[in-house]
Amino acid sequence: EPEVTQTPSHQVTQMGQEVILRCVPISNHLYFYWYRQILGQKVEFLVSFYNNEISEKSEIFDDQFSVERPDGSNFTLxxxxxxxxxxxxxxxxxxxxxxxxPLHFGNGTRLTVT
Amino acid sequence: AQSVTQLDSQVPVFEEAPVELRCNYSSSVSVYLFWYVQYPNQGLQLLLKYLSGSTLVKGINGFEAEFNKSQTSFHLRKPSVHISDTAEYFCAVNGMGNQGGKLIFGQGTELSVKP
Incomplete structure (x- = not known):
């Protein structure tokens, strides 16, 4: 069964640095999403992406965040x-x-900012 | 706009006992409803979904859920749990008419099955 893959599984970075989280969605899917789950809290919607543009974003998704589908297979945050x-x-x-x-989810990237 | 409330943050239960995980939702439009399970260090896996028709829906791993429109609930049940059911369970809602399938999640319920 096709699946959504995310890399890396764990990313450690220093405060102020830029990070790129990568995802390969299921190939025939049309809508793409990023969600966030802070430890011990609920899964929160960040952004949805369709037809090469953002279709909806939450208040969390401020100017520090951006998404891109650079080559028709990858979807990055x-x-x-x-x-x-x-x-x-x-x-x-x-x-x-x-x-x-239904949404099909990847296994996630754990981001640790130190 | 939609919201989801999972009434229990933790549910401890003994193996082979029945379990019910509660979920209530709020929405100004009709909804589609989902339950997802998250095993440790893994992503979210679809357990079951309610789209229309019969209000009792069956999912994977012996789970089922019942949609109750008047009570705006979608409780998840299993008649006999296994140790392997230990996981976090999330109820989620998608408003009909929304483009794509954006989901709003509840806070999650941690099911802990003890021998």
Whole structure:
């Protein structure tokens, strides 16, 4: 069964550094998402992406964040200048987009900002 | 806008006992409902979903959930749990008419199955 893959599984970075989290969604899916889960808290929506542009973003997704689908297979999340509070598990997800079609999630990237 | 409340943050239960994980939602539109499971150090895996039709839906690993529109609930049940069911369970909602499948998640319920 096709799956969403994320790399790296764990990323450690210093405060103020830029990080790029990478995802390869399922190949025929059309909608792509990033979610965040701070330790012990709920899974929070960050951004959705469709037809090569952001379709929706949450209040968390400020100017420090950006997303890109550079080559038709990868889907990346960039954090320009990381803060301690960006430490979290970041999940990529994709879906066909038909009404009610479930999201398929990757295993996540654990980002630790020191 | 939608929101989801999972009423129990932790549910300890003995092996082979029944379990119910509670989920209530709020929405101004009709919804699709989902339960996901997260095993340690893994991503979110779909357990089951309610789209329409029968209010009792069956999922993987022997789990089922019942949609109750009047009570805006979607509780997850299993008649007999195994040690391997120990995981975090998330209820999620998607509002009908929303482009794509953006999900709003509840806070999660940690199910701990003891021998």
């Amino acid at each position: 960039k954090i320009r200048s990381t803060k301690l509070e960006d430490s979290a598990m970041y999940f990529c997800a994709s879906t066909l987009g038909a009404q009610g079609s």
